[in-house]
Structure formats: structure tokens, C-alpha cells
Amino acid sequence: MNQTVKIRLNDVKTLAHDILKGAGYGADHAQSIAEMLYTCQLDDCQSHGLFRLFMCIDTIKAGKIDGQAEPQITNPGKAIIRADARGGMSLLAMQAAMPELIDKTREFGVAAMAINRCFHFSALWPEVERLSAAGLAAIAMVPSHSWVAPAGGTRGTLGTNPLAFSWPRQGKMPFTFDFATSAFARGEIELYKRAGKPLPDGVAIDKEGNPTNDPDAALGGAMLTFGGYKGSALSIMIELMAGPMIDDLTSLESHEFAEGKGGAPYHGEIVLAFDPAQFSGGKLAENDARAERLFADIIDQGARLPSQRRFAARERNLHRGYVEIPAALHEDLLALLP
Amino acid sequence: MNQTVKIRLNDVKTLAHDILKGAGYGADHAQSIAEMLYTCQLDDCQSHGLFRLFMCIDTIKAGKIDGQAEPQITNPGKAIIRADARGGMSLLAMQAAMPELIDKTREFGVAAMAINRCFHFSALWPEVERLSAAGLAAIAMVPSHSWVAPAGGTRGTLGTNPLAFSWPRQGKMPFTFDFATSAFARGEIELYKRAGKPLPDGVAIDKEGNPTNDPDAALGGAMLTFGGYKGSALSIMIELMAGPMIDDLTSLESHEFAEGKGGAPYHGEIVLAFDPAQFSGGKLAENDARAERLFADIIDQGARLPSQRRFAARERNLHRGYVEIPAALHEDLLALLP
Structure with a gap:
């Protein structure tokens, strides 16, 4: 800036x-x-x-979002919280259900929250960090719109499908990551276009399914996942867990639902939470030290934590x-x- | 052959x-x-x-494994099963605890199994496929030995840390993947060495931390994760969840424990299981169809499912x-x- x-x-x-x-x-x-x-x-x-x-x-x-929607919270399973956003933005539903997710995780050791029927625009790290601030480990996943081709494919089927994780560290900021499973974010391609710069290899294909470095051809074609067939498999897992598993849309369906009207995509989200105190059988201090030794070994060699x-x-x-x-x-x- | x-x-x-x-x-x-x-x-x-x-x-x-070890199964949390292999191979403990993991998942909607203090040599897909055969979705993760450098690092800290996932499909083989978060498997580098072939770029660094295509230098240096900093972050998540979270060793600690003696590494494993019937609030058929449409769209464009x-x-x-x-x-x- x-x-x-x-x-x-x-x-x-x-x-x-x-x-x-x-x-x-x-x-x-x-x-x-x-x-x-x-x-x-x-x-x-x-x-x-x-x-x-x-x-x-x-x-x-x-015109599709309900700006006044009141979220509804239910329990479709003992360790599952469903936060139905009922056509509103995801965040009020998330905010309303988060304390129950924390309670359930402490009660059962592991619990899951599905946010359903929501418009979604936000980063996932604030949600997993809310859980790590409560001493829990957490994973979050969402689909998006079908801009991303599967490995070996020729057109968009998958979303940019971000995956976020946070791990609580005693007296320190948590270990957190939050990344798109597409090689680039959609917005990054727009930035290359505006700057008139060619895309790096491995980021996108054109509408015939051929590799391209042209941002325009990429926007008219499809993006690629990070990490080849492994990133593609991971992205499909996110589609399934944050889509059909929780009774919500895939990126393909979300894309269709939008009818090209723009704004935030409409779909679901899944958040998983784990109580390390229970998993480690009460040996929390010993295992925290183990994790800290891992972080120290990473930092000591000049690598950065996300x-x-x-x-x-x-x-x-x-x-x-x-x-x-x-x-x-x-x-x-x-x-x-x- | x-x-x-x-x-x-x-x-x-x-x-x-x-x-x-x-x-x-x-x-x-x-x-x-x-x-x-x-x-x-x-x-x-x-x-x-x-x-x-x-x-x-x-x-x-x-000389470290107990060939007669009797696994011990406990519940450190309501939805957590601990299968303590007590110094034996992982598989007897896994086999003994798997029915309880299935039961707990059906009871709570989501459950987790930690296999502890085990020697481990096996692929993860048979375990997640045992769960998908029971109609559950499942994720499994294990550390290994610290042969893999974190993104931006110069030496081995992480394991090859595989991640496996399986999703049940009605009347069809499941959607399953099982991949190492290292760019190559350790054994692949050995194969390149034996064939006298140079490694592709991005697979390994030498002992000074510089990129190398020489299999010998790679074996004396460190492997790299797949997918750059994203694959590296994912690998660290696996270290934490299948290590300190479940009161078991990181890849660094497992490597030290082995004292260069060879054989299978000694560490823990975590398996997560989800009951789609509960997550989808009873709308299983509708959501199965949604997942099948996703798979059909992938296959239709000539891409393969893992x-x-x-x-x-x-x-x-x-x-x-x-x-x-x-x-x-x-x-x-x-x-x-x-």
C-alpha cells in the first residue's frame, strides 16, 4: 500500500x-x-x-441472503452440533454455536460443528483459533465455487476449498495454518491480470484443459490444486466432509445456486474439535513439551511457522x-x- | 516384475x-x-x-518389539478409544479396538481411536476402508522417522507422515486416498539410487540444505514435503495429532528411539471416524447422490479417482x-x- x-x-x-x-x-x-x-x-x-x-x-x-435470519442450533448426534444459518451469513450461526462446540468437545473428547445453509466469505483461522484459545485443537473446512479442476481433469469441479488447523500452545500464540487447496487464491489470479504478469506454471488450465500462464485464459478455464494429485484428493475430501456429509452443497452446486450473481458463495462448513487433555490421558505438560520441541527444531533451522x-x-x-x-x-x- | x-x-x-x-x-x-x-x-x-x-x-x-504384547483398550474420553499396543506391532491393537471405534462413532456421531506405543509398518487405507465398509467416513494419520525437512528448513524434522481418507459409497467401492506428505516415499528414492537415475526437482535437499537431484545426497540430507509450505503445514498437523495430542512420539523422537537399528518405526497413530447418517440428519440418500454427482463430474472429464x-x-x-x-x-x- x-x-x-x-x-x-x-x-x-x-x-x-x-x-x-x-x-x-x-x-x-x-x-x-x-x-x-x-x-x-x-x-x-x-x-x-x-x-x-x-x-x-x-x-x-x-438478493438471495436473508440479512435478518435467525440461526437455529440442534444436535443431530450426541457429539454433533448443527448451526443452521437459515440463509444468512455464516458468522452469527458460528458465533451462536461455538460455546456448545467447546462444551461438547470437553464432554466427549471430540466433537463436530456443521454450519449449514450459510453465505460464507470469511477466513477460517479466526474460528479454529477461537477453539485453540479454549485449549482445544481444531480443524475447519469449507467448499466454495467450482473453479478448480481435479488432477488430470479439464474443467472446474472443486472449490478453492480451504483447510485450517490450530493447536494450542501454553503461554504462546497457537500453531495455526489456513490455506486454500487451490494452487492460487482466485484473487491472486485477478492481481496477476491487473498487473499484466504471466502466471507461474502449474496454477491454471485454459478452457480446453491445456496448461496456461495467461490470467485471462485461467479465469475462463480452471484453476489447479496445490500439490498435484495429493492436493486434489485433499480437496475432494473437503468437498465431501463439508458438503454431502453435513447435508449441504458441493462447490458445483454452490456455483449453480449463485446463478452468476456474485457475492459470497452459499454452502456449508465443518469444524472438528479435539480435547488434547483427554487424548493425552492427563499427561498434558509432557506432551506440550514434546510439541514445543518440534516447533523449536523447525524454527532453529531458519524455517518459519505459519x-x-x-x-x-x-x-x-x-x-x-x-x-x-x-x-x-x-x-x-x-x-x-x- | x-x-x-x-x-x-x-x-x-x-x-x-x-x-x-x-x-x-x-x-x-x-x-x-x-x-x-x-x-x-x-x-x-x-x-x-x-x-x-x-x-x-x-x-x-x-530387539525392541514385544512379539507377544497384549493390547490394552481404554476410554480416556467418552468418544475416544485408546488401543495401547504395549510395545507390539500396531495391528493387533487396531484389530481389537476397531469394533469399539465403530460402536462409539454410531453412538456419538464422531469418535477417535489412538493406537499407542506400537511398531508400525502398514498402509493406512485398509484401516479407513474397514470403517467406510461400515458406512462411516474416516481419516487416519501417523508420523514416522524425521527424514523430511519443513518448508524453508535445512534438515529432517518431520516424518513421511501419511494421511488417509475413505468415504462410503452405496453399492460401490469407497472413495479412498492414502498418501505420504513427503514428495516421494523413502523407498522411491532408494529405487532411483539403484537405477542410477537423478531425482526430479523439489524432492530432496543435501546435508547442507541445498536442493539436490542426487539420490545419495538426498538419503544423507533430507526429503521435502509435497506441495511446498502447504504440504509442510499439513505434515506438522499430522505430527501433532498423531504424536503429542495422543501422548505419543513425534517423528524426531521415534527416530531417536530406533537408534539406527532398522525395522518398523515405533510411535502412535490416530484414526477419526464420522457417521454420515447422523451428520446429514437422516438425508443420507439425497447426500449420497450429491457425492456421486461430484465423482461422476470428475470421471467424466477423464480424471481418475484415487x-x-x-x-x-x-x-x-x-x-x-x-x-x-x-x-x-x-x-x-x-x-x-x-
């Missing part, structure tokens, strides 16, 4: 909340979305911070009490205020 | 059983190992079939009543008979 604007931490939430309310989201939806945008912005995660307000507004404009940059940003921004966003973004956001 | 020998299906188990008993494995361990070798050999999975008898024998010779070749081999071998193995392997196996 060239010119930036400083926004005080409290003002991040207020700005987001006011824009969302003005666009037609109910107060509790506006609050839960603003909370997520704040969490991402605090970590300088620009792609999932205030910038996402545009997608939230586009989603309302596309999310280290994000945690550094969080510490800095909390300390100084403000975040920085591009001035142009700030101007565009102010124009969205009612 | 050049010259092959046909072995009738029943004789596969008998041969394995007799060799294992003769080497010092108790009858129930010999049975559970022979069952696994048969399952793999039936699918022409040569790398994990009868060939693995050599590793089983080496493991006994290395394990298709293996399932074809199984069908052929069951039909004709025998498997084929290399004549040289058969001769070496006969020499192991007591």
Missing part, C-alpha cells in the same frame, strides 16, 4: 457495523460480521479485513491501538456509509 | 503367518499382520504386501483366486520359513 490511513481499533468495528446495518443486515448479523472483520484487520490480514465489506454488500445486492507474520502484526497493532489500511480503501468504505 | 509366481489367496495368509510365527511373533500377532499383508497383496499393493515380511522380521531382530487401479486389481484377483508376486520375492520368502 502507498498512502495509508490509521483507524483506531474500536473504530474498525463501528465503521464495519454501520456500513453493514445501512446495507440491510440486522444488528446481530452486523455485530458478528464486524467482529470477524476486526479480527482479521487486527492481524493485517487485508484480504479478509474491512476490504470484505464490499463482498458483504454485493451479497445483499445479489501465521508468525500475522501474530507479529496483532501484537504491534494491539500495542499501538490502531490498524493501517490503504487510503483508497478507506475512502471507498466511507462512501458506503448510509 | 519379470518372472512371477501365482499364490492362491488362502496360501498368502498361511505363508505370512508361518513366517511370522517362526520369527517369534505370537499367534494372534501373526494372524493380524498376515491379515493386513493379505489385504494389501490382494490389491496388488506390492510395497505393503508380502514384501513387508522382511521389515517385520527386521523389527523382531532389532485407488481405482487398486480396486480393479482386487476384483481381478478375487475372481481368479490368486495373486501374482515376483518369483525372486517368492524365493526369498520361502527362505524365511522356519
